[in-house]
Amino acid sequence: MFGLITVTVGIVLVGYLIVKKYYAPWALLLVGLLMLLAVGLFTNVPLVTGKKVTHSMLLDVVQVVTNLSSSTLAGLGLQIMVISGLADYLDKIGATKSFVKVCSKPLYYIHSPYTLLAISYLVGQFINIFIPSAVGLGVLLMLTVYPLLMAVGVSRVSAAAVIVTASCLDLGPASANSIVTSKLLGISAMEYFLEGQLLIGVIAAAVIAVSHGLLQRYFDKKDLASGRLSEDDFKMRSELMAAGAKDKQPDAPRFYAILPVLPIVFLFIFSKFCYTGVRLELITCMFLCMIITFLVDLLTKRTFKECVANTKSIFQGMGRVFTSTVSLIICALVFAEGLKLSGGITTIIGWAASMQNTAGVVMLIVMCTLLAFASILTGSANAAFFAFNSLLPHAAKAVNWDLIVMACPVQLVSGIGRSMSPIAGVTIAVSSIAELSSFEVVRRTIPVMAIGMITVVLSSLILL
Template sequence: MVTIFSLVIIFLVGLLIYKKYNPQTTLLLGGIIMMAAAIIFSTGTPLPENISSGNQWLDIFTFLKNTTAKTVGTLGLIIMAVGGFAKYMDHIGASRALVNIAIKPLGYFKAPYLVMALGYIMGQILNIFIPSASGLGLLLMVTLYPILVRLGVSKMSAVAVIATAACLDLGPASGNVNLAARTADIPVTEYFISYQLPVAIATMVTIATLHFFVQQWFDRRTTTNDNVELQTEEIQVAPPAWYALLPIIPLALIMIFSPMAIATVKIDVVTAMFISIAVAMVCEGIRHGAKPIFKDILVYFDSMGKQFARVVTLVIAGQVFAHGMKVIGLLDTVINFAINASVSPALMIILMVIIITFAAILMGSGNAPFFSFAAMVPDIADKVGINAVVMLMPMQLASGIARSMSPITGAIVAVAGVADVSPFELVKRTAIPMIGALIVSTTMSLILGL
């Protein structure tokens, strides 16, 4: 009875999110309903007795308060700092300077589809420094897209490659990466270097290779010649080329002050972001004077607020939803079923990857499903006898990969809109490379992790 009730709630939550209801409210409501049901059916309590408010019904909201306070001061602060930094880099033109320099060498190649494949790899590397999938996609639409079109790549092929440029969510600047590292209780640099990077390299090569062949196959089947270059209008004066160094500073600081280099000094992501913002402000002050930088720093703070409203609240809502599933007993039911059925760790990982893949496609987001499921992974991993990071990493990669197959994803819609193509036609072109990426990333994760 309780299990059926839980599954109905989960189905309704997924349905409401698919129908574009606010995911934060939907997840919070689902979590609260399941916690209330846990009290009614006596399957669990929202809080342990030692930290309870004294009333189980009040504990539902006490848990919400405790979760909010903990998240905002830890992972939430990282997400806000990273989001604000990315927006400020875009505002001062540093992101565009980095993209321009990175893309320029591709113009010297004369093999259209080779340039296209290399363009994907370049875009994925840039994603480490420009974590916004939509933002990076739009930057590539005004830099890489014209190069590909001039070389003879079709409009749809060029847009398909650009739409998947951030599919792996790489590096310490990614919110999903920080959540995975924190949930696995390891430093974000260790997660990126030791776990994510080896799998990502193999997956990137797979995606680039599949794009090379798949887009040619689609182009041979399409006879229309609809190549057009984007008519872009420069609104601001182009920044100096050395501004390309500014977006790299946080990653450089995190890598330098880590066990890989200087182990005696420790620096976290937020501190690296604050230092980098200070350096960028000095550079802006030298170029434009003091008054503009006093005004422009509001771009950073406004973006931090937006990250709280759009992303941090989603993390909190996902944790409440996951806790609801836990206290109502659904998580224990699933785990016990898997254990009793002698499900191997590899099969459990594959099952979680499949679940998060379908959720990401339906939700059109990599954040929403990963934030929803990540909190329960340590318990599941512990019960099947593996390290949490071994399960978290393929799930984290799958959430970004699957997002690139959804026609309602922000990055897909954004680049499709700029190129004036259908998002539904676009995901037909991204589906095969992304399915290949899912297979390779999951397989590599199993080989290296188990």
């Protein structure tokens, strides 16, 4: 009973603080520390074991933060920072913009409004494999795809809804959630992408694309007839032009579009799927791509000082993602540690595992519901997944399932949940450019994402 009460109070308290717009990392950390303190005071469960024990309960509470910080920064944290550093460098020299333009060009030959809208989602989801930032991708698509959708007669709320969901499946080896899941499975991020995510992702993306085309058309007609939308809602807004004027990414040669693809190419070539004679770690791959990108930029521009100056964005990107993502990971891990040590999560998992004949399905639904709710509440797929991913091995073992069958759909659902959140960064960014309320946008994303969530769960049960 103590565990269930602690978990309930902890989740409600974190939810309240985040809804009230308290700083999410500190809210997670503070509630996590309070739960650890409660465990130390009212149970005999050790907070720290082994050589790290401080022999003081109060200091053990803080030692948990130290242990989680050191292990995270040396592994996952460094991977995420290096990926972000390369992404910011590619932004700085205009390679990301070139890549999006090249990928978006075929859309100009499609003139059916809602067919174009559905295919635009697929293009955005494909680009997301190479550009794992939901906000960054959303803004770029607003500058390239959004005007095209408006030009063929799609409403601005439908266009915004599609762009918000372009990164909903969180696919690819560069995704932070994918890296975490691959570590749980004991395989490389590329192996997880190809053996777990890819087939489920393709099926889910196809269903989501069709759902967008049908549902957004239905909503546009219904809202236009009811007066919720007017003819002005099918016209371009001046704010988008202003956003385009503020775009800091320079124009770059078209061949720069190959640079964002290089990490995926190298990780595939030097893997069990192609050539195993060379072992290539993710971080090594990212540093290699940085060097190649610098050399390409130098040979193209032939201005050594400017090219060297542009590399500053690598380290600025690493620092930026530490404050925005890595810190959130560490605080979410402390919160998750409090949940686990309280015993409440173990009780919930035990209840789900006790369901005769349907234990595995019930467990999967419980975990997916938990992750979806957490993603919607926090507006972050990372915060939700980092807080609860360590529960997945225990949940899978409790129902005698392969871990990938449990982990893959839960990881994908966390990204889908973010696309249903009105406080997600990508929702707020896209909504503000389109001059819309974020709640108006998620009114359009929620039905499509619900269908996507069901598709992910069912296809995982059938195919994994």
